[in-house]
Amino acid sequence: MRNIKLVEVRSELAAGTRGASMGIDALKVASLDKKSTFFTKFDPINVPDANQYLWKGNRFPHAKYIDGVHQVIENVYTAIKSLRVEKKFPIVLAGDHSTAAGTIMGIKAADPEKRLGVIWIDAHADLHTPYTTPSGNMHGMPLAMCLSTDNLEAKVNEPSEEEISYWERIKNTGGEDPKILPQDIVFISLRDTENPEDHLIKKHNIMTITTDEVHATGVKEVAKKALNRLSDCEQIYISFDVDSMDSAISMGTGTPVANGITVEEAISLNVELIKDKRVCCWEIVEVNPTLDTENLMAENAFDVLEATTQSLVHNF
Numbered sequence: 484m485r486n487i488k489l490v491e492v493r494s495e496l497a498a499g500t501r502g503a504s505m506g507i508d509a510l511k512v513a514s515l516d517k518k519s520t521f522f523t524k525f526d527p528i529n530v531p532d533a534n535q536y537l538w539k540g541n542r543f544p545h546a547k548y549i550d551g552v553h554q555v556i557e558n559v560y561t562a563i564k565s566l567r568v569e570k571k572f573p574i575v576l577a578g579d580h581s582t583a584a585g586t587i588m589g590i591k592a593a594d595p596e597k598r599l600g601v602i603w604i605d606a607h608a609d610l611h612t613p614y615t616t617p618s619g620n621m622h623g624m625p626l627a628m629c630l631s632t633d634n635l636e637a638k639v640n641e642p643s644e645e646e647i648s649y650w651e652r653i654k655n656t657g658g659e660d661p662k663i664l665p666q667d668i669v670f671i672s673l674r675d676t677e678n679p680e681d682h683l684i685k686k687h688n689i690m691t692i693t694t695d696e697v698h699a700t701g702v703k704e705v706a707k708k709a710l711n712r713l714s715d716c717e718q719i720y721i722s723f724d725v726d727s728m729d730s731a732i733s734m735g736t737g738t739p740v741a742n743g744i745t746v747e748e749a750i751s752l753n754v755e756l757i758k759d760k761r762v763c764c765w766e767i768v769e770v771n772p773t774l775d776t777e778n779l780m781a782e783n784a785f786d787v788l789e790a791t792t793q794s795l796v797h798n799f
Contacts, residue, residue, distance in 0.1 A: 485795055488571040489527040490562060494555045496536055496548040497581035497621035498769070500737040504534055504578045506770030509735075509781035510788065517782065521789050530555075530562050532578075545613040545642040549649040552621045556585040556628075560656050563589025567763065574792060575766035579737075580609060583722050583766060584625035588657035590720055590764055595658070600667045600716030601626070602709050602756060604749075605724035606740040608673055608680040610634070613642040613650050615679035622737075622769070626668065627683075628653050631661040636686075637679035665689055667716055669709040671752070672697060672727040675740045694742050702748055706755040719761045723753055723791075724769050725784050735780025736769045746783045753787055754794040765791060 495503035514521050536551030543549045559582045566573050567590055575586055591599055603609070603626065611623040612634050627634065631654045642650070665687035672694045676684070684691060690712050697705050713719055728749050730739035744752070757765055770784050 485572045486570065487525065487792070487795065488566050488573050489525040490530060490566070490573045490575045491527050492530045492532065492555070492559055492575060492577040492582045493534070494532040494582050495534060495578040496551045496555065498579035498737045498771070499618060499620040499622075500771065500774065501537075502771040502773030503737060503769055504532065505772050506578055506781065507576045509770055509772035509778055510576060510785050513778060513782040513785040516778070517785065519785070519789060521792070528562055530558050543619070543643070543646050545616060545619050545640045546621055546646045546650060547619045549621060549646060549653070552581055553649050553653050555582055556588070556653055556656055559585025560588045560592070563764070564592045564657070567593030572795070573764045575764065576788070577766060577768045579622040580605070580722070580724055580768045581621045581625050583768065584628040584653065585656070586764060586766055587625070587629045587662050587720060590718065591662040592657040594718060597717040598667065598715060599663050600669070600713030600719045601663055602669050602671065602713075602719065602721045604671045604722065604727045604752065606672060606675045606726045606743060607724070607738065608670060608676045608684065610680040610683050611677070613646050614638040614640050616640065617677060629662040630665055632683070634679055634683055637682045639679070667713060669712050671705065671709065672744050674742055675738075694744055697744050697748055697752070702751040702755055706752060709756065710759050717761060718763045719759060720764045720766070721753065721756055721762060722766045722768065723749070723787065725767065725780060726769055728783065732783060733775055733780035735771055735775025735778070737771050737774070746786065749787050750790045753791040757791050757795045758798040765795070
């Protein structure tokens with residue numbers, strides 16, 4: 484059996500709306516409502532967050548709370564690197580998506596010679612930088628951090644020297660080289676991007692599998708296509724942002740987008756993908772129960788989490 488370790492990251496610094504730090508506990512409430520014993524099977528690691536920076540106010544318009552985000556990414560990086568050195572399989576429950584950069588950096592540092600592929604199931608590309616972001620919210624930047632790109636060709640902002648200094652430190656977490664190659668990213672259900680992100684996707688021919696393609700061809704074909712794209716990668720990391728699911732399902736995430744995948748597709752897709760023996764880490768992010776009085780998003784997300792973990796255990 485895979486040596487699974489549950490990793491909890493209650494960070495919400497990089498989100499545009501408050502409440503993502505409560506997403507993990509919302510998942511636990513959902514498990515109780517469903518009378519599941521899932522959380523009794525794991526002794527989780529709690530990665531320290533830096534949410535106290537929210538009380539200090541933001542000084543960085545093009546990279547909000549970047550000082551705190553840098554701290555959390557370092558914390559996640561250290562935890563994931565340690566687990567992967569011990570050959571443990573991290574299942575990461577996280578708040579805002581920026582911390583995924585620390586996850587990727589930790590995986591890469593534990594096995595620097597192994598090429599790492601990323602399957603990013605998300606409505607958003609998260610390829611922004613402080614030079615391109617329209618909002619300054621850093622949950623839109625983790626893949627750019629790991630690609631070590633500034634995307635200056637699409638520059639629209641003039642970040643301060645301090646913002647740039649922190650940005651450079653984040654990109655160099657775990658080493659100065661890029662942690663992933665752009666051709667080793669596969670987007671699934673991507674449907675809400677800005678021009679600077681589109682520039683990178685087109686420039687590097689990053690594979691994008693649309694929601695319509697998921698509906699039309701089915702989950703098994705989509706999983707096969709994504710995994711085939713990453714045939715040169717020795718390791719694969721899967722990041723599942725709950726906003727990949729359709730906004731009609733629930734508003735319980737900070738940036739819901741219409742025309743997403745269904746709950747059933749989300750479950751089947753993750754269950755199928757995690758069967759690949761190269762997958763070394765799986766992550767779920769961006770549940771925000773403050774936006775969802777019925778906790779419906781957390782209940783749907785918990786179903787994805789439980790089914791995916793069961794698939795991992797049964798297909799080892």
